[in-house]
Amino acid sequence: MARFWTSDLHFQHVNIIKYCDRPFKSAERMDEVLINNINMRAGERDTLVHLGDFMCYGGERGVPGEKKKESYYLDQIKPTFISIKGNHDTNNRVNTVADLLITHLGPYMVSASHYPSPMNPENRLSIHLCGHVHNLWKHYYDKKNKILNINVGIDVWNYQIVSDQELIDYIQKVKRKLCL
Numbered sequence: 040m041a042r043f044w045t046s047d048l049h050f051q052h053v054n055i056i057k058y059c060d061r062p063f064k065s066a067e068r069m070d071e072v073l074i075n076n077i078n079m080r081a082g083e084r085d086t087l088v089h090l091g092d093f094m095c096y097g098g099e100r101g102v103p104g105e106k107k108k109e110s111y112y113l114d115q116i117k118p119t120f121i122s123i124k125g126n127h128d129t130n131n132r133v134n135t136v137a138d139l140l141i142t143h144l145g146p147y148m149v150s151a152s153h154y155p156s157p158m159n160p161e162n163r164l165s166i167h168l169c170g171h172v173h174n175l176w177k178h179y180y181d182k183k184n185k186i187l188n189i190n191v192g193i194d195v196w197n198y199q200i201v202s203d204q205e206l207i208d209y210i211q212k213v214k215r216k217l218c219l
């Protein structure tokens with residue numbers, strides 16, 4: 040049993056391909072690849088924590104005329120799925136459990152939400168997992184609040200979900216580099 044993390048899958052979102060320079064010809068192909076990538080790394084005994092922006096529901100932002108329900112995607116994802124609310128999750132019917140999660144990640148106590156730490160001033164833990172920024176950065180040290188933000192978004196992890204151990208290794212590498 041392992042835990043994995045990701046954010047910003049944006050299933051059915053045609054324009055995210057252009058906005059984030061994703062290497063897919065269509066939203067349908069992107070959705071298929073992302074589901075396959077998830078299921079190749081995580082199985083039914085694992086857990087996937089998704090930090091917001093699961094899908095777009097038809098219309099302008101989604102696939103025109105396409106109104107697949109959240110269950111279409113969730114039924115294909117093998118690991119137990121835990122969803123933290125993102126800014127695009129208000130109308131997609133995905134059952135989000137919280138806006139902010141606090142948990143252990145190996146030796147670290149971390150917070151996790153869709154947004155980077157500056158948008159969560161109540162957060163005072165030194166490591167924060169987030170999404171929302173897509174491919175802008177993989178980590179960011181917020182000097183003012185002394186918080187190391189780690190982006191678990193699908194765009195910066197080569198369209199793969201990331202395991203607890205991979206995050207621990209990455210955090211240790213970044214902390215050494217930044218002398219934290």
